[in-house]
Amino acid sequence: MTWVLLAVLPLGFAGIWHLQHGIDAQRASLSEERDDLLLRSGKLMRAMSLEYAPLMADIYWTRVVQYYGNKRVRKQTNLDLLWPLLDITTTLDPNLLVAYRFGAVFLSQAAPSGAGRPDLAVELIKRGIKANPEYWRLYEDLGFVYYFDLKDYPKASAAFEEGSKQPGAQVWMKVMAAKIAAEGESYATSYYLWKDIYESTSDPSVKKNALIHLELVQAKEDCRQIDLAADEYEKRNGRRPTRLGELVQAGQLLPKLLKDPEGYPYVLGENGKAELNVDSPLLEQQLLFEHFKTN
Amino acid sequence: MSMTGPAIEIESLTKEYPFGFLDLKKRKSLEGLNMQVETGEVFGFIGPNGAGKSTTIKLLMGLIFPTAGSARILGKPISDVEMHRDIGYLPEQPYFYDYLTATEVLDYFARFHDLKAADRKERVQGMLKKVGLETAGKIQLRKYSKGMLQRVGLAQAILHDPKLVILDEPMSGLDPVGRREVRDIILELKRDGKTVMFSTHILSDAEMLCDRVGVIVGGKLRGVGAPGQMVDMKTQGMEIVFKLAAASSAPLLAKATKTGDSYRLVVAEAELYAAIEQLRVAGAEIISVTQVRATLEEFFMNLVEADRAQAAAVEVSGK
Amino acid sequence: MKGAGIVALNTFREAVRDRVLYNLVFFALLMIAASVIVGQISIGIEQSVIVSLGLSAISVIGLLIAIFLGVALVSKEMDKRTLYALLAKPVRRWEFLLGKFGGLVLTLAVNTAAMTLGLLLAMLYVKHGLERSDAVVFVAVYFIWLKLALIVALALLFSCYTTPILAILFTAGLYIVGLYVQELRNLPPQVMSPEMAAFTKGLSYLLPNFENFNVMAMAAHGQTVPSTLILQNTLYTVVYCAVVLTAAAVVFSRRNLK
Numbered sequence: 089m090t091w092v093l094l095a096v097l098p099l100g101f102a103g104i105w106h107l108q109h110g111i112d113a114q115r116a117s118l119s120e121e122r123d124d125l126l127l128r129s130g131k132l133m134r135a136m137s138l139e140y141a142p143l144m145a146d147i148y149w150t151r152v153v154q155y156y157g158n159k160r161v162r163k164q165t166n167l168d169l170l171w172p173l174l175d176i177t178t179t180l181d182p183n184l185l186v187a188y189r190f191g192a193v194f195l196s197q198a199a200p201s202g203a204g205r206p207d208l209a210v211e212l213i214k215r216g217i218k219a220n221p222e223y224w225r226l227y228e229d230l231g232f233v234y235y236f237d238l239k240d241y242p243k244a245s246a247a248f249e250e251g252s253k254q255p256g257a258q259v260w261m262k263v264m265a266a267k268i269a270a271e272g273e274s275y276a277t278s279y280y281l282w283k284d285i286y287e288s289t290s291d292p293s294v295k296k297n298a299l300i301h302l303e304l305v306q307a308k309e310d311c312r313q314i315d316l317a318a319d320e321y322e323k324r325n326g327r328r329p330t331r332l333g334e335l336v337q338a339g340q341l342l343p344k345l346l347k348d349p350e351g352y353p354y355v356l357g358e359n360g361k362a363e364l365n366v367d368s369p370l371l372e373q374q375l376l377f378e379h380f381k382t383n
Numbered sequence: 384m385s386m387t388g389p390a391i392e393i394e395s396l397t398k399e400y401p402f403g404f405l406d407l408k409k410r411k412s413l414e415g416l417n418m419q420v421e422t423g424e425v426f427g428f429i430g431p432n433g434a435g436k437s438t439t440i441k442l443l444m445g446l447i448f449p450t451a452g453s454a455r456i457l458g459k460p461i462s463d464v465e466m467h468r469d470i471g472y473l474p475e476q477p478y479f480y481d482y483l484t485a486t487e488v489l490d491y492f493a494r495f496h497d498l499k500a501a502d503r504k505e506r507v508q509g510m511l512k513k514v515g516l517e518t519a520g521k522i523q524l525r526k527y528s529k530g531m532l533q534r535v536g537l538a539q540a541i542l543h544d545p546k547l548v549i550l551d552e553p554m555s556g557l558d559p560v561g562r563r564e565v566r567d568i569i570l571e572l573k574r575d576g577k578t579v580m581f582s583t584h585i586l587s588d589a590e591m592l593c594d595r596v597g598v599i600v601g602g603k604l605r606g607v608g609a610p611g612q613m614v615d616m617k618t619q620g621m622e623i624v625f626k627l628a629a630a631s632s633a634p635l636l637a638k639a640t641k642t643g644d645s646y647r648l649v650v651a652e653a654e655l656y657a658a659i660e661q662l663r664v665a666g667a668e669i670i671s672v673t674q675v676r677a678t679l680e681e682f683f684m685n686l687v688e689a690d691r692a693q694a695a696a697v698e699v700s701g702k
Numbered sequence: 703m704k705g706a707g708i709v710a711l712n713t714f715r716e717a718v719r720d721r722v723l724y725n726l727v728f729f730a731l732l733m734i735a736a737s738v739i740v741g742q743i744s745i746g747i748e749q750s751v752i753v754s755l756g757l758s759a760i761s762v763i764g765l766l767i768a769i770f771l772g773v774a775l776v777s778k779e780m781d782k783r784t785l786y787a788l789l790a791k792p793v794r795r796w797e798f799l800l801g802k803f804g805g806l807v808l809t810l811a812v813n814t815a816a817m818t819l820g821l822l823l824a825m826l827y828v829k830h831g832l833e834r835s836d837a838v839v840f841v842a843v844y845f846i847w848l849k850l851a852l853i854v855a856l857a858l859l860f861s862c863y864t865t866p867i868l869a870i871l872f873t874a875g876l877y878i879v880g881l882y883v884q885e886l887r888n889l890p891p892q893v894m895s896p897e898m899a900a901f902t903k904g905l906s907y908l909l910p911n912f913e914n915f916n917v918m919a920m921a922a923h924g925q926t927v928p929s930t931l932i933l934q935n936t937l938y939t940v941v942y943c944a945v946v947l948t949a950a951a952v953v954f955s956r957r958n959l960k
Contacts, residue, residue, distance in 0.1 A: 093952045100945030107938040447958040472790035482719040495791035
């Protein structure tokens with residue numbers, strides 16, 4: 089009888105393999121049309137959960153992660169359900185800190201990597217602060233959203249200030265409050281904040297996202313430096329430089345051929361301004377962010 | 384298909400069960416069985432509990448698989464399921480679906496034999512009557528006593544008029560009336576030319592019913608033959624049963640056992656008349672004089688004792 | 703093959719007499735209570751709630767029956783030894799297995815159909831009328847039934863070579879794994895080596911994927927399920943059950959009964 093199994097098993101699994109692929113394709117095309125969350129009321133969910141609210145919060149948190157992950161894999165940019173899911177999760181368990189931190193990053197950011205709703209992010213974080221007033225990182229997150237997405241520097245500074253007073257807060261929080269109050273947006277501040285997120289988080293999505301932003305900030309600063317050098321060149325030579333090499337040869341203007349964090353050298357565009365190299369993967373990211381910002 | 388060949392042929396049939404830590408040790412519940420059951424005979428398979436009777440029967444029925452050896456039933460290998468059409472089987476301690484009635488169970492089993500509905504109905508009714516369950520046919524089996532279940536088991540074994548019937552402990556759980564009925568059914572089957580093989584540890588049944596018996600102890604076959612042949616036919620002594628009113632100091636009396644009013648005395652054949660004379664002198668009333676012969680039971684008990692002694696010796700001396 | 707049919711009908715009869723179908727009473731009560739409550743509150747999403755609740759209940763009740771009875775199909779016959787007399791008949795072991803499978807799947811079909819009727823009545827009450835788009839509920843229930851058939855096959859397989867309790871745990875465990883199999887494909891690459899990731903991804907296509915059968919959201923909103931998906935899921939279940947039942951037949955054919 090064993091020969092029967094030897095024949096049926098591989099044939100059967102081959103069939104299953106093909107069918108599963110087919111079903112996946114079919115279902116993917118279905119779900120693009122419409123996301124759904126049956127019950128959107130956090131309070132109702134909480135009432136229904138009885139004493140299992142923290143467990144339900146965990147389950148919903150899993151759904152948040154899955155939801156976001158699926159969207160990224162399918163390269164879909166519609167993150168409408170992110171807020172309701174996070175809303176329910178944090179209503180069920182107001183102490184689930186990871187949810188607030190995730191929301192801070194991905195609710196506020198513009199597409200494609202976020203929902204583009206900094207206002208909702210602020211609401212979420214404020215709820216988190218209300219339930220966990222001594223967790224200094226929530227203030228960091230709040231200041232972060234004000235600084236990057238809302239460009240509201242007074243509020244950002246105030247958030248960092250408040251956070252610096254909480255137990256365990258790191259020293260730079262106070263420094264950051266002062267610096268933002270004084271300068272508003274600056275390269276150093278941006279770089280520092282993203283670096284802190286990158287180093288302190290254990291969530292892989294957040295980490296990956298922070299790295300991209302870190303590199304873009306670096307690239308922006310590098311380009312600014314290159315532009316300054318190009319301006320100087322123009323002043324001296326009467327025309328814009330066309331190649332980066334010209335700036336290097338001129339001596340003090342640029343110490344060496346600058347490369348972006350992914351290792352591709354910058355180029356000078358048609359208008360004489362520094363740009364990312366066409367081959368660099370960072371360029372694609374930058375264009376994506378800009379595309380959604382203007383929309 | 385041979386009509387005169389044996390109904391069952393067993394060749395070197397062996398069954399080992401692994402046991403112990405990691406199933407490394409093996410226990411032989413059946414070792415090298417060589418046995419045949421001839422067509423048309425009633426064959427008794429006797430042995431104490433755990434001797435391997437049920438194991439043999441389960442091997443024949445394909446419920447368990449042999450470690451070594453082979454067997455043929457009605458000329459076909461035991462792996463042939465079609466052969467089951469011509470045989471009937473009563474399992475040890477039968478149990479059937481307790482949510483069904485006896486009629487429904489028999490009808491269910493009958494369906495597997497390709498019998499038409501009308502035919503089935505007739506046979507089922509006939510069977511119920513034969514095993515004495517005609518009034519209980521519509522009652523669910525969960526309400527049946529052990530004896531009643533045994534009868535249902537017997538009924539399903541012979542419902543389809545098989546050539547060979549294999550019964551595992553058919554008398555167990557039955558009262559004397561029930562046992563007599565089963566004995567009658569077995570004899571009836573024999574009259575109809577069927578072959579019957581049954582296992583039992585009740586020796587008197589075997590002596591009464593069987594053309595031949597096979598004795599199995601400790602997983603090994605110890606002897607096969609007609610019940611009378613198995614034991615020494617030689618007379619072992621004479622038994623005198625007598626009554627004695629007055630007390631007497633006859634030396635013989637010391638060797639007699641008293642039961643109620645009567646005494647029993649066993650003497651060697653040669654000394655019979657001398658003993659009777661002594662008793663006559665003492666004023667005894669002779670009730671009966673009978674030959675004492677070894678019985679199947681004694682033969683059997685001797686085997687069991689020998690087997691136990693050997694097992695104990697093995698244990699003592701180490702494996 | 704005919705033997706399988708005989709065993710199947712008897713298995714169905716057993717389920718009926720064992721009062722398994724009484725679960726329908728519980729379901730009916732649940733639907734009545736839900737309809738009444740939802741009808742009173744009138745929150746604008748009556749259909750959604752009733753359909754979701756009804757389908758969830760059908761799924762859960764069906765699951766319980768599939769797992770527990772699925773395991774009992776063979777293990778009960780082996781424990782109680784009702785199997786012995788049966789195997790002495792001219793019926794092969796695989797026919798017996800197939801018959802048991804068929805009988806329980808038939809029972810589940812009847813059970814599920816009855817519950818669907820109850821669900822439709824509840825929907826009728828709450829919506830004061832049914833539309834053509836509500837036919838999607840039939841598809842959703844059909845998918846649930848397919849899922850249950852696959853679970854019965856798995857329960858049967860496990861019960862053929864291990865104890866009833868372990869068989870129940872394995873089947874339930876495999877069901878839960880099967881719900882999340884989709885996620886295995888989306889695991890972030892940092893978590894494991896590329897070889898492991900490829901292996902896991904491959905495995906995720908072969909493990910039973912129960913999410914395939916989930917169209918509850920679509921049913922709740924009266925959307926149509928494409929017929930391609932219906933065909934695919936049917937084929938998937940047929941093929942998968944064939945594989946599992948074949949394996950069960952091979953295992954059972956070699957098993958020494960007590």
